[in-house]
Amino acid sequence: MENRRSRRAAAAAVALITALLTLVGALTAPAAAAPPPLPYVHGGQTVPTYSYADAVRESVQVDTHLDSDHDGKPDTVAVDVVRPRTTTRVPVIMEASPYYSCCGRGNESQVKTYDQHGTILSMPLAYDNYFVPRGYAFVAVDLVGTNRSTGCGDVGGPAEIGSVEAVIDWLNGRGTARYRDGRTASPGWTTGRVGMIGKSWDGTLANGVAATGVPGLKTIVPVSGISSWYDYMRLDGVPRATDYPGWLASAVNGRPAGTCDAVQSDLNTAGDDATGDYNDFWAARDYVRDASKVRASVLIAHGLNDQNVFARNFSRWWDALAAHHVPRKLWLHQEGHTDPFDIDRGAWMTMLHRWFDYWLQGIHNGVMSGPKVRVERAPRQWQQQADYPAPGARPVRLGLGAGDGGAGTIDTGRGSGTVTLTDNPNLTETQAVGDPNTARADRAAFLATAFSGTTHLSGTPTVTLRFRSDKPDTELTAKLVDYGTAARDDYLANDLSGIENLATRSCWGESTADDSACYLDTTEIVRTTDYGVLSRGWTDAAHHTGLTRYTPVTPGRWYSITIRLQPQDQLLAAGHHLGLVLSLSDEENTTPSGTGANVTVDLTHSTLSLPVAGATHLGTATTAPRLTGTAPAAPATRSTPTRLLP
Template structure:
């Protein structure tokens, strides 16, 4: 009797190059060794023989590389245009070895993937990265490690400011991560919708940690998020605020005005790279009227608004042009492009400019209340303006307009009229505009408020009120009251005491047309996108 032992890499195809010759559009699967001996599973798409060696495009995923047609379709697009494409499962996901803890190992691991590819005889050593969401963030994790062969990036809808964006927004937990953790688990087994569970009941569960039982085997990641509810060392290690000055990589930043999952990250990365990076002249920003997923595959409508065919730009061609310049040296005019390309909702047209934010002056608007209605005006309120109050009930929180049984959550209605009619929502509206008004940048709302509880939340929206009465969301923001002074050390409220709360809203660029009104609303919940506050500290 004889026995044989295979090395980990022999778990994959024995003769990948021969296989690639036989079927050029089929990926070969291989193992990529990490510095600690763990191997990550990767699909490698080689271009036709005449195009090798070739520059490579790399994408990381926690969603199982073998179960998404998007990976194959995108890879084959670039493969047929003279690129090697490598899609790999992150540590502990799909066929990759090791234990997965979201975001923890992605920097060193992606560095090792890039440098391993650079050593292969089918690669020129010029390597770019691409990816959406999780795969957008892993690029920054890798870039912060400074891999020598990383030549450029296209980072789409990537997280930037942990604990200010996700999984907490200024102390408010995004319950949306329940869907995300669940989908990560399902993509490792089989793809089904969310209909098999009664999510309306599941998301009502208390404490929130009990929802983790539906996330296994990603329950640890879920619990990590709950355990680290302040800006502690766990989250600080994932932020690059002090490292952008060392990242010398051209990057195309992409996001969408209606990306509820992470709009702000791209702006954070772009702004910091423009401030401190040696590659500041090689940064570009594109922002369309898109949701999270549609930042990569744009549509022309969202949430009940049709923006016109120009909104649905061909992102394949945008990506190809970027890579052709930085990886192949094609003189296609990329350096001459304006740094910022943003879509203007309202006008429904693209605007090209050389800077962000666009606003050249700050405009103050005041919340006024005459005892009956709330107004939004550039005239300060009188000192005797009456106070307003509402009763927040965690059993009946103000809702997010969404179908929680559907994923991706990609077309959430923008019209807030029904939510605004609730007694626990304060509303302040301007007069009908006599001329266009453009809001551009990071809006902030300062309120002076008290609660009869030791903690609560503030959820704020700016909406565009159409002449027909629709109140269409433009941007939003939130703050847990105990985080008003610090994300690291929250402090309880003294019931009845008045505090100053500064609430940051998501960046926006929106044109309010003549005849429309600007509206600001304030309440204490946006459930189930965000977990409901129980008004308790800690």
């Protein structure tokens, strides 16, 4: 017994001595060496360090597990890389696009060019010129089915998103790729940290890939991007154009003739033009539904007057990201389908530089501090805003009153009376919103008294109507108008961009003989007009029960429906008048099935909900104000095509 106790005591003593020696060793061991500073970081930012002319240029094919063209072979994705010539691993700025050969990128429609061996020679846009010398690689991905990639595009669906995911997997050592001569391509030059950027379809891909939660994607910068393809191709049940998905896929198709015909036909069938319903096809292309999966930070830029990718695509995405606590910032401008690079170039490039330095290089530069939103509320008048909608914005419910042979009223009281509309497929927007005091059978106009002070509109207006129709279906259109002379952005001009080129150029990065970093300067197109359309909204009467089921109305029966207009953020000047215009078919923006319906609206149970931050500055009105000088609009004509490339 005594021996056992002695052995236990000795063992305990040994254990204690061992522990003490381990502790002493840990305390006296030299501290682990700090990682060496990045050679291209000075003064709290990345700086030009590497030669752009001497950069490594590579073209590879990334393997995928997709077979989107159903040829029995996995699709491969063409990827072009420009990276610093250094042994230091660098992060990646990536733009995936269907436009690198068919349509071009940027205001000058640039395409990729290659040398005689098929290796990338010049990239569109200035991202490579500017960021590669600062310690970034730039990677340009040909979307599946386009340029030098195989497969067939499916317009925002699993094949397109999966093809870009495969590239991020390869950059993070989870996939394989080959040079064009068959040699294995290793991504050993990168840290695996990826930031995606791009405008329109390219920005859409950034949204869609982020919604998968793919590891390695650290940030995205979607510019004028789609967050729900239904919200792009359908306007609450109303098709923008027939056979739109297949047409888009064919417009950017880079495969031999006939290869993707069946896929494109299937896209049109699944899109279901006949009903306009939100179905499984659209759900698979609705990234807002998967916002909970987003692990990347998000910097959104969007035009509040974008008539290609409507502003609802940024606002629903922004709200969903907020609900899931995704780090995010927002730039809003008053132009159309335009990149901030062509609106406020210096400020935008400064923001991008700081954003990527923070999220991809880990430089603590304070970019996430301060207000979340930078917004242009009038031409060249930028403001910082804590959030969007503006803090304190709330819906102000306004009533609609029938007029006596002309415009009706908008006021803070309850509505009264009825109005009747007759469908006119040839009604233009200029006719609908111009000269609101003149009676027309094909539209109903309502006017408020003059604003007694500046009113801040921030958020999404809605119009709720109690209506009856003499046909089983009809489109319903609402337009919110600011009546009053002012300088306004002409966002419909120059292919819905709202900008025009100047004769001068500015340079953003280093150039080579084959790849210039210098771009035409631009300016906003601003005109003085008597009124401006603030927001537009459309819906289909047969979707009064919701967007998932086409339910024709019973002629003569009363129904209630809400039209969601596009979000906006503007200051409405004192002395101006708010107007609301209701009509039926709108063939300038949509492709409705014109039914020739006659619709009666019960104004007593119809309302306009206006999102206002601060005071509304509207009073009551017994009769509509008489406006002058509102008949001729500028521009006098409008030719918005219903089929657009996003």
